[in-house]
Amino acid sequence: MLINIDISTGVMYKDGPLIRLCLEFLGKEARPENSTILARLPPREHHRLNRFISGVRVLTSSNQPASAPPRTPRVIKRLLGQGAKDLQFKLREGGMQSVAEYFRQAYNINLRYPDIPCVEVGSGAYIPMELCNVVPGQIMRKQVPPEKTKDVLEFATQKPEARLNSIRNGLGVLQYGQSSYLRSFGFSVDATAPVSINARVLLPPTLVYGAGSRQQTIVRYLFPHLALEAPP
Numbered sequence: 640m641l642i643n644i645d646i647s648t649g650v651m652y653k654d655g656p657l658i659r660l661c662l663e664f665l666g667k668e669a670r671p672e673n674s675t676i677l678a679r680l681p682p683r684e685h686h687r688l689n690r691f692i693s694g695v696r697v698l699t700s701s702n703q704p705a706s707a708p709p710r711t712p713r714v715i716k717r718l719l720g721q722g723a724k725d726l727q728f729k730l731r732e733g734g735m736q737s738v739a740e741y742f743r744q745a746y747n748i749n750l751r752y753p754d755i756p757c758v759e760v761g762s763g764a765y766i767p768m769e770l771c772n773v774v775p776g777q778i779m780r781k782q783v784p785p786e787k788t789k790d791v792l793e794f795a796t797q798k799p800e801a802r803l804n805s806i807r808n809g810l811g812v813l814q815y816g817q818s819s820y821l822r823s824f825g826f827s828v829d830a831t832a833p834v835s836i837n838a839r840v841l842l843p844p845t846l847v848y849g850a851g852s853r854q855q856t857i858v859r860y861l862f863p864h865l866a867l868e869a870p871p
Contacts, residue, residue: 640826641834642810642815642828644806644809644810644813645806646802646805646806646809648791648794648795649778649779650778650779650783650787650791651776651777651778651779652695652773652777652779653773654772654773654774654775654776654777655772655773656669656769656771656772656773657692657695657697657758657768657769657771657772657773658674658677658752658755658768658769660692660695660773661677661688661691661692661768662674662676662677664688664691664692664784665684665688666786674752674755674769675752675754675755677752677755677756677768678722678752678754678755678756680756685718685720685756688718689717689718690781691781691784692715692718692758693715693716693717693718694714694715694780694781695714695715695773695777696712696713696714696715696773696774696777697712697713697714697715697758697760697766697771697772697773697774698710698712698713698771698772698774699713699760699766699770699771699772700770700771700772712774713760713761713762713764713766714760714761715758715759715760715761715771716758716759716760716761716763717758717759718756718758718759719756719757719758719759719765720756721756721757722739722752722753722754722755722756722757722767723737723738723739723742723750723753723755723757723765723767724737724738724739724750724753724754725737725754726738726757726765728741728765738757738765738767739753739767742767742770748770750767750769750770751769752767752768752769753767755767755768755769756768758771803833806833807830810830811830815828815830816828816830842858843858843859844858845857845858846858846859
């Protein structure tokens with residue numbers, strides 16, 4: 640029996656304040672004075688940001704007692720076009736109220752950025768962006784933004800020796816040898832070395848060019864030092 644272990648690379652959302660994540664996505668420094676940029680996004684940038692953060696799980700912060708149960712993460716449904724100061728909703732008892740006024744009355748929270756667009760979460764509630772914190776450990780299952788593709792490829796590309804070391808480190812983290820299930824069946828895992836197998840290099844195909852070419856055929860070896868060992 641063999642254990643097949645490999646490494647994989649994924650893009651994850653940066654945890655922390657949602658405002659910081661949005662600013663970094665737009666290529667801006669996450670500084671307080673830059674937060675107002677989110678309040679005057681052009682339609683195209685607003686659309687890009689909406690696609691980026693939709694589906695992200697966030698925890699909302701409010702003034703609640705320490706004895707209160709932990710909050711459940713909420714999923715961002717969409718980025719709205721209005722800030723908490725202008726965005727209104729209908730009250731159960733009738734009438735309308737702005738999101739900013741609601742959080743001031745219900746939670747005694749005076750928003751720092753009432754002009755920044757709110758987000759709508761899965762339950763249909765409107766939440767100010769400054770009260771949202773991205774939950775850590777979320778894999779982005781969308782297409783990687785074009786400006787990040789190069790960084791992902793550079794990070795994912797490893798030399799064989801480095802890849803093997805990463806796999807060995809992963810085996811130490813998984814600790815299959817410490818599994819109570821394996822030990823109950825009398826199994827053990829030999830993690831001293833990977834399995835070695837015999838291999839051979841196949842000859843590459845011969846490329847044939849047109850009659851007017853200076854060189855009619857050519858064979859390009861992937862490993863030139865093995866060319867003399869290959870059979871004719």
